[in-house]
Amino acid sequence: MTSLLRFTKGHGTGNDFVLYSDPAGDRPLTAAERAALADRHRGVGGDGVIRAVRSANLPEGAAALAEDPDAEWFMDYTNADGSPSEMCGNGIRVFVRYLLENGLATLDEGQSLPIGTRSGVRDVHRLADGFAADLGRWSLHGGEPTVTARALPVPRPGLGISVGNPHVVVALASEAELESVDLSEAPVLDPAPEAGANVEFVVPADPLVVDGVGRIRMRVHERGSGETLSCGTGAVAAALAVRHWAGPSAPTEWRVEVPGGVLGVRVFAAEDGEHAALSGPAELVFDGTLLV
Numbered sequence: 001m002t003s004l005l006r007f008t009k010g011h012g013t014g015n016d017f018v019l020y021s022d023p024a025g026d027r028p029l030t031a032a033e034r035a036a037l038a039d040r041h042r043g044v045g046g047d048g049v050i051r052a053v054r055s056a057n058l059p060e061g062a063a064a065l066a067e068d069p070d071a072e073w074f075m076d077y078t079n080a081d082g083s084p085s086e087m088c089g090n091g092i093r094v095f096v097r098y099l100l101e102n103g104l105a106t107l108d109e110g111q112s113l114p115i116g117t118r119s120g121v122r123d124v125h126r127l128a129d130g131f132a133a134d135l136g137r138w139s140l141h142g143g144e145p146t147v148t149a150r151a152l153p154v155p156r157p158g159l160g161i162s163v164g165n166p167h168v169v170v171a172l173a174s175e176a177e178l179e180s181v182d183l184s185e186a187p188v189l190d191p192a193p194e195a196g197a198n199v200e201f202v203v204p205a206d207p208l209v210v211d212g213v214g215r216i217r218m219r220v221h222e223r224g225s226g227e228t229l230s231c232g233t234g235a236v237a238a239a240l241a242v243r244h245w246a247g248p249s250a251p252t253e254w255r256v257e258v259p260g261g262v263l264g265v266r267v268f269a270a271e272d273g274e275h276a277a278l279s280g281p282a283e284l285v286f287d288g289t290l291l292v
């Protein structure tokens with residue numbers, strides 16, 4: 001039986017999402033239904049689908065509420081192919097904007113809202129011109145697989161980084177090389193991580209640091225979605241990788257240029273270790289109703 005589903009289309013630096021609200025947790029949608037929503041020809045189109053559920057009303061929400069009883073809302077995120085991901089850095093800003101615009105939460109400038117995700121509770125801070133999300137503790141994770149991509153003359157070493165979800169970052173030699181890499185097919189990783197990975201290709205700007213801020217350009221092939229205009233967690237992983245390669249004198253603030261815009265990354269010491277925060281815009285574009 002078909003039914004009506006109200007949705008909102010939103011994006012953060014061109015990384016676009018279909019959002020819908022399911023406070024009671026009784027409208028989960030299958031992976032195939034989510035992939036159909038994200039289909040750019042037969043559906044609304046998006047790099048991912050985000051369901052807003054009250055943490056109390058889905059199984060993964062129990063862990064979020066145990067971590068922070070104020071994490072009322074859970075971001076149930078899936079990629080364009082319907083596969084779930086632990087975290088989405090652009091998505092969580094758009095998610096908070098969606099909650100605010102729909103009267104599901106309140107957040108004044110300067111305040112934070114805790115959001116449940118599969119990678120734990122993440123605090124989203126309201127800025128004058130967007131949002132900043134504390135993505136929590138990061139780690140080197142996944143080793144150093146060799147990365148082969150179309151139009152890259154030779155395979156390159158990658159660096160595995162987890163910011164809640166898995167990334168492999170590859171340094172390229174020049175802007176020209178960054179432009180020429182063909183991401184219409186997924187890069188091949190050897191060894192291949194069991195859970196897959198998002199792969200970022202990065203080049204430093206020249207000079208790398210201006211006024212204490214590190215500057216890099218990045219393109220990304222996202223697990224489950226293909227090449228996208230932006231990936232927030234990918235921008236954080238790319239900044240962390242370049243900082244790791246640059247050594248202890250590297251800056252803590254980074255400006256990451258992606259095809260869809262610019263994101264900010266800040267690395268800081270927290271009680272439980274080193275965290276990375278991601279800042280950037282969050283836009284809602286249109287609402288609609290679908291037959292599902």
Ligand SMILES: N[C@@H](CCC[C@H](N)C(=O)O)C(=O)O
Binds near residue numbers: 087089222224234
């Ligand atoms: N675009 C997102 C990341 C979305 C999830 C990713 N494709 C994965 O499978 O981990 C971001 O902005 O972080």
